[in-house]
Amino acid sequence: MNLSRFVFSAVLLLSLGAHGVLGAEETTGSGVETAIMAVSETSEPASIQNLAQLVTKAAEAAGTAQDSANWVWILLAAFLVMFMQPGFAMLEAGLTRSKNAGNIMMKNLMDFSIGSIAYFVIGFGIMFGADKLGLFGSDGFLLSAANTAGKEGMWQYAFWMFQVVFAATAATIVSGAMAERTKFVGYLVYSVCITMFVYPVVGHWIWGGGWLSTLETPMVDFAGSTVVHSVGGWLALCGALVLGPRLGKYGPNGESKAILGHNMPLAALGVFILWFAWFGFNAGSTTEASQSIGLISVTTNLAAAAGAIGAMITVWIKEKKPDPSMSLNGVLAGLVAITAGCANVSPGAAIAIGFIAGILVVFSVEFIDQVLHVDDPVGAISVHGVCGAWGTLAVGLFASKEFGGIAGLFNGGGLALLKSQLLGVVTVFVWCMVLGTLLFLAIKYTIGLRVSKEDELRGLDITEHGVESYGGFQIFTTD
Amino acid sequence: MKLIIAYIQPQRLTQIKEALAKAGICKMSVTNALGCGQQMGYEENYRGVKLSVNLLKKVRLEIAVTEEYLKKTVDIILEAANTGSIGDGKIFVLELAECYRIRTREKGKVAIG
Ligand SMILES: Nc1ncnc2c1ncn2[C@@H]1O[C@H](COP(=O)(O)OP(=O)(O)OP(=O)(O)O)[C@@H](O)[C@H]1O
Ligand SMILES: [Mg+2]
Numbered sequence: 001m002n003l004s005r006f007v008f009s010a011v012l013l014l015s016l017g018a019h020g021v022l023g024a025e026e027t028t029g030s031g032v033e034t035a036i037m038a039v040s041e042t043s044e045p046a047s048i049q050n051l052a053q054l055v056t057k058a059a060e061a062a063g064t065a066q067d068s069a070n071w072v073w074i075l076l077a078a079f080l081v082m083f084m085q086p087g088f089a090m091l092e093a094g095l096t097r098s099k100n101a102g103n104i105m106m107k108n109l110m111d112f113s114i115g116s117i118a119y120f121v122i123g124f125g126i127m128f129g130a131d132k133l134g135l136f137g138s139d140g141f142l143l144s145a146a147n148t149a150g151k152e153g154m155w156q157y158a159f160w161m162f163q164v165v166f167a168a169t170a171a172t173i174v175s176g177a178m179a180e181r182t183k184f185v186g187y188l189v190y191s192v193c194i195t196m197f198v199y200p201v202v203g204h205w206i207w208g209g210g211w212l213s214t215l216e217t218p219m220v221d222f223a224g225s226t227v228v229h230s231v232g233g234w235l236a237l238c239g240a241l242v243l244g245p246r247l248g249k250y251g252p253n254g255e256s257k258a259i260l261g262h263n264m265p266l267a268a269l270g271v272f273i274l275w276f277a278w279f280g281f282n283a284g285s286t287t288e289a290s291q292s293i294g295l296i297s298v299t300t301n302l303a304a305a306a307g308a309i310g311a312m313i314t315v316w317i318k319e320k321k322p323d324p325s326m327s328l329n330g331v332l333a334g335l336v337a338i339t340a341g342c343a344n345v346s347p348g349a350a351i352a353i354g355f356i357a358g359i360l361v362v363f364s365v366e367f368i369d370q371v372l373h374v375d376d377p378v379g380a381i382s383v384h385g386v387c388g389a390w391g392t393l394a395v396g397l398f399a400s401k402e403f404g405g406i407a408g409l410f411n412g413g414g415l416a417l418l419k420s421q422l423l424g425v426v427t428v429f430v431w432c433m434v435l436g437t438l439l440f441l442a443i444k445y446t447i448g449l450r451v452s453k454e455d456e457l458r459g460l461d462i463t464e465h466g467v468e469s470y471g472g473f474q475i476f477t478t479d
Numbered sequence: 480m481k482l483i484i485a486y487i488q489p490q491r492l493t494q495i496k497e498a499l500a501k502a503g504i505c506k507m508s509v510t511n512a513l514g515c516g517q518q519m520g521y522e523e524n525y526r527g528v529k530l531s532v533n534l535l536k537k538v539r540l541e542i543a544v545t546e547e548y549l550k551k552t553v554d555i556i557l558e559a560a561n562t563g564s565i566g567d568g569k570i571f572v573l574e575l576a577e578c579y580r581i582r583t584r585e586k587g588k589v590a591i592g
Contacts, residue, residue, distance in 0.1 A: 257528065258523075258524075258528040258529070260525055260530070319524045319527055323525070323526065323527075325526055326526060362527070365527060366526075366527040369527070
């Protein structure tokens with residue numbers, strides 16, 4: 001046996017093994033065959049067998065390394081997405097009055113806690129269980145598919161952890177739009193319903209093998225502009241509509257009054273946290289340690305940056321000053337919009353998608369407030385509903401074969417993808433508006449959705465929870 | 480005895496304090512105040528909605544003085560608080576009926592110090 005050939009083969013195998021850590025699937029299989037063929041052409045039978053064993057071992061090692069990397073990546077991403085909870089909590093607290101800050105913490109704490117249990121018991125099964133009619137899943141409740149016996153069962157734990165933080169994100173988006181006037185117990189009931197049913201059904205349609213994922217040209221919503229954000233945003237719209245505006249928000253002639261948030265640095269901290277956590281949200285949605293996480297992080301970051309710039313310029317021109325809270329909304333608008341297409345568009349397209357979202361969010365916030373007279377203290381409907389819809393449609397325009405394997409209208413793909421995207425946006429809107437309205441009306445006429453006038457004026461911290469959020473501080477409130 | 484109450488621009492407080500200290504006047508009370516004069520505030524903008532702020536942040540300065548210090552104190556405040564622009568503030572002078580020092584139970588002129 002030729003020694004140098006042996007050494008060469010060993011080196012080849014090692015490098016295949018190392019390469020296998022990332023993107024093992026395509027490379028190892030064919031690479032191993034080539035290696036065996038290359039060696040078998042010239043070597044004696046005995047050493048061929050040895051080498052073949054060596055090759056198999058290397059392939060196994062590569063597979064194990066890939067598995068480990070997948071586990072680490074999906075869980076790291078899940079933990080990042082969990083960090084969106086304090087992000088939303090800080091944003092909402094910052095943009096509302098000090099007398100309700102504790103209530104806002106409680107809503108954000110409990111929708112995650114209750115949502116986790118509800119998603120464990122029912123939600124996950126409806127989203128990812130065996131498909132029924134393309135509409136919902138029907139098994140896997142209580143994490144029944146998970147076990148410690150083997151790889152598949154073990155993966156279910158990691159996968160559930162990643163999915164539950166998404167469900168809780170959809171739930172918590174609604175909190176901001178309903179801030180400062182919602183009865184706490186009513187909010188708890190809502191939390192159960194969204195994580196148990198409303199969100200998982202949409203999740204099943206698009207991610208769980210349901211009808212939107214089996215269209216001739218399947219809808220593309222990579223990390224959930226529609227699944228997570230539009231669902232949250234449209235439910236926020238239902239909630240704010242059924243609740244009505246905060247006391248003093250609109251004058252007798254319908255003119256909009258400003259109700260100042262009490263802590264801009266806290267709101268900004270929330271948005272920075274969300275931006276940071278969003279890398280887990282988008283890049284983690286590969287659910288495996290693939291090489292595409294670099295591209296996804298780049299598109300995510302660029303869209304957020306462009307969203308901030310777009311919103312700042314728009315509000316600067318419209319209102320003569322670069323308003324901080326609108327610029328913060330711009331960041332989130334860009335992030336929400338790129339979430340659907342983060343793996344399917346070029347960095348340049350990501351900038352366009354984010355920038356347009358930034359412009360859109362300013363017009364949308366002002367339209368919803370001043371024309372529709374729907375009181376949404378943090379802009380959740382505009383950021384998540386409107387920009388989620390825009391981002392989902394934008395995939396149909398900007399998707400490029402080079403990145404995600406499918407082309408949108410601007411890259412020669414015709415209208416097929418755009419149509420699927422539009423179908424998804426519209427059906428999810430209808431689903432959420434119908435269920436959301438029914439849900440909030442049901443709560444309103446049973447346990448009650450809104451606190452009394454007196455309670456609203458005193459603040460929900462004292463009336464709903466019996467505490468003050470800023471004991472020892474002199475708080476000066478006149479509204 | 481007189482009580483001087485002055486509403487001043489918050490950013491002038493340091494200068495006024497220093498000028499008073501130079502003249503040996505160092506007893507005073509300072510509180511935050513909200514107020515408006517004849518211009519009725521100004522307009523701000525929050526999330527695209529106009530917001531008229533008619534109560535501005537001011538500082539309220541209280542100094543109790545004996546007759547001999549009255550003119551000096553008022554003059555120093557008039558000088559140090561003045562920038563020549565609107566909102567510079569106002570000084571009110573009130574008759575002061577009595578004054579007690581709690582520790583020693585002294586009253587009147589001695590108590591003011
Ligand atoms: N008549 C008043 N009674 C009580 N407080 C007053 C009165 N006038 C002024 N103040 C207090 O003094 C602060 C400063 O007043 P300001 O200097 O703006 O008075 P003005 O009459 O508007 O004069 P200018 O035209 O110079 O602004 C006010 O914000 C308010 O707190
Ligand atoms: Mg004035």
